[in-house]
Amino acid sequence: MSEPLKDNNFSLETRNLSICYGEKQVVRQVNLSISSHQVTAVIGPSGCGKSTLLRTLNRMNDFIPNFSMEGEVLFQGKNLYEPSIDPGDIRQKIGMVFQRPNPFPKTIYKNVIWGPKIHGYKGNLQDLAEDALKRAALWDEVKDRLNDSALRLSGGQQQRLCIARAIAMNPEVILMDEPCSALDPGATARIEDLIQELRNNYTIVTVTHNMQQAARISDQTAFLYEGELVEYGATKKIFTQPEKKRTEDYITGRFG
Amino acid sequence: MLSRWIDHAVHLVLLVCVVITLLTTVVVVALLGKESFLFFQQVPLWEFLFGTRWEPLLEPKSFGVLPLVVGTLKIVIGSIAIALPLGLLIATYLSEFASGRMRSAIKPVLEILAGIPTVVYGYFALTFVTPLIRTLFPDTQIFNAASAAIVVGIMILPMISSLCDDAFQALPNSLREGAYALGATQYEVAVQVILPSAAARVGAAVILALSRAIGETMAVTLAAGATPQMSLGFLESIQTMTAYIVQVSLGDIPADGIEYLTCYAVGLLLFVMTLIMNIIGNHFITKTHKLHS
Structure with missing residues (x-):
């Protein structure tokens, strides 16, 4: 395998990526280069293929029986879909946070260390848990009850626990699939703040149907419409001077 | 008007x-x-x-039911020891590993x-399992108790595996996704996430299966014998509570004697x-329903 390009500051790239579920094409010829240590938001109306696209970036679509794809997804210069690649290894480096918080019905502590533990983490698990929970801005709320069930946390806390769980794996990239859609405004604000901080250490790709949210938290924005990448660029530019008519119509609320 | 009348x-x-x-x-409970x-x-x-000592039909009569209870417990413990591990393996395979086609087969x-x-x-125990054990x-x-326990284990196996399969299937898929997103293998997800998450319902399945094994009659009557005794061995003849009831019901015992009344007490x-x-089992199930909703 060739050395990843050192001066390439793209973490993830898709090349001519097309995705089908059975006969139905959901994503068409998408070329997207995602910069390291930035927040990239993928926006678009429901059913435009944004979640599908996201789940292709760490091979979470492998579980869907009639999923098929063409093109390439490059991570640090390597194609994720090469036969020699173990999807489990990929998912260790590219973590994921889901639409609804999905902590395991275990204790808070066990939720955080479960991932590192199954992969034979050698260091101190307690330190690891503390660090991950601090980075996820949850430590102060749970430090005295690490052995409580994670299911007793509020929705927002559960989602931050899921972020801590992803962070504990020390990933390069964290994918977030509408991470705030099941949360109230207060919890949403906390997650948005958290995403801002996480950018320093991780590359973040987030899917959202909330345009204000994309404008607030992201550096780059990709607008996907009916499976096609309509426009992609700096968030400021997309939201102030979009190049395409369709982007403008969408962000000004004329459809979607 | 007519439709209303039909409704009534x-x-x-x-x-x-x-x-x-x-x-x-x-009526049944009152009669009992x-x-x-x-x-x-x-x-x-x-x-x-x-x-x-349980010897209600011989002089001097003795009415200690423990030998029958011990016989029943041997069948229950032996059958669960067989059906639980096998049932869990089958359910795990069906729910977490098998393809849709395999499952429906x-x-x-x-x-x-x-x-x-x-x-x-019962017949299978007598003519196939017992010679094999011998x-x-x-x-x-x-x-002997072993042969009957083995076939009762096979009898409750479908119940345990299908209840456990239901328990696993009832878990939200997001739980599996969360684990896979951390790079876990299928095995790790099944054993460390799915199984513990479904523990309460698996417990309920075991208890319902236990109560089925306690009440099982035909196989134990045919294969386990008619010797009520307090012992720990599985290779000797025993008598279960159910088998005793069969024995008395079929024998020519006067319907007004104490011998006949033993049936009702047992x-x-x-x-x-x-x-x-059943109450404990159902309690388990409703408790976990609350937990998940």
Whole structure:
């Protein structure tokens, strides 16, 4: 395998990526280069293929029986879909946070260390848990009850626990699939703040149907419409001077 | 007007059905209670529950039910020891590993297993399982607890595996996704996430299966023998509570004697035991439903 390009500051790239579920094409010829240590938001109306696209970036679509794809997804210069690649290894480096918080019905502590533990983490698990929970801005709320069930946390806390769980794996990239859609405004604000901080250490790709949210938290924005990448660029530019008519119509609320 | 009348008629018919069911239950329980009451007028309750010799048909008579309870427990423990590990493996395979086609091929086979008449299982124990055990352990008696426990284990296997499969399937897929997103393998997800998450419902499945094993009659009557005794061995003849009831019901025992009343006392104990099991099992299930919703 060739050395990843050192001066390439793209973490993830898709090349001519097309995705089908059975006969139905959901994503068409998408070329997207995602910069390291930035927040990239993928926006678009429901059913435009944004979640599908996201789940292709760490091979979470492998579980869907009639999923098929063409093109390439490059991570640090390597194609994720090469036969020699173990999807489990990929998912260790590219973590994921889901639409609804999905902590395991275990204790808070066990939720955080479960991932590192199954992969034979050698260091101190307690330190690891503390660090991950601090980075996820949850430590102060749970430090005295690490052995409580994670299911007793509020929705927002559960989602931050899921972020801590992803962070504990020390990933390069964290994918977030509408991470705030099941949360109230207060919890949403906390997650948005958290995403801002996480950018320093991780590359973040987030899917959202909330345009204000994309404008607030992201550096780059990709607008996907009916499976096609309509426009992609700096968030400021997309939201102030979009190049395409369709982007403008969408962000000004004329459809979607 | 006519449709309204039909509505009333249907309502009435359904109500009658419900009442008949309720009445049957009440009558059975009342009958069990009444006859048992007559029995306990002659035999003290503590002597029945804690006595260690069961010889109601021979002089001097003795009415300690423990030997029958021990026989029943041997069948229950032996059958669960076989059915629980196997059932969990089958359920895990069906729910977490099998493809849709494999699943739809295996499920009906399990249902066939559940549909085999229990007398066939008894016969199978006597003519196939016992000879097999005897080639391994030549001292084994013709009628023995092990053989009956094995076939009862096979009998409750479909129940355990399908209840556990339901328990696993009821878990939200997001739980699996969360684990896979951390780079876990199928095995790690199944054993460390799915199984513990479904533990309460697996517990309920085991308890419902236990109560089925307690009440199982035909196979133990045919294969386990008619020797009530307090012992720990599985290779010797025993008698279970159910098998005793069969023995007395089939024998020519006067319907007014104390021997005949023993049937009701044993039946009542059996009823109480399975009732408690079912209550605990259902409690488990409703508790976990609350947890998930």
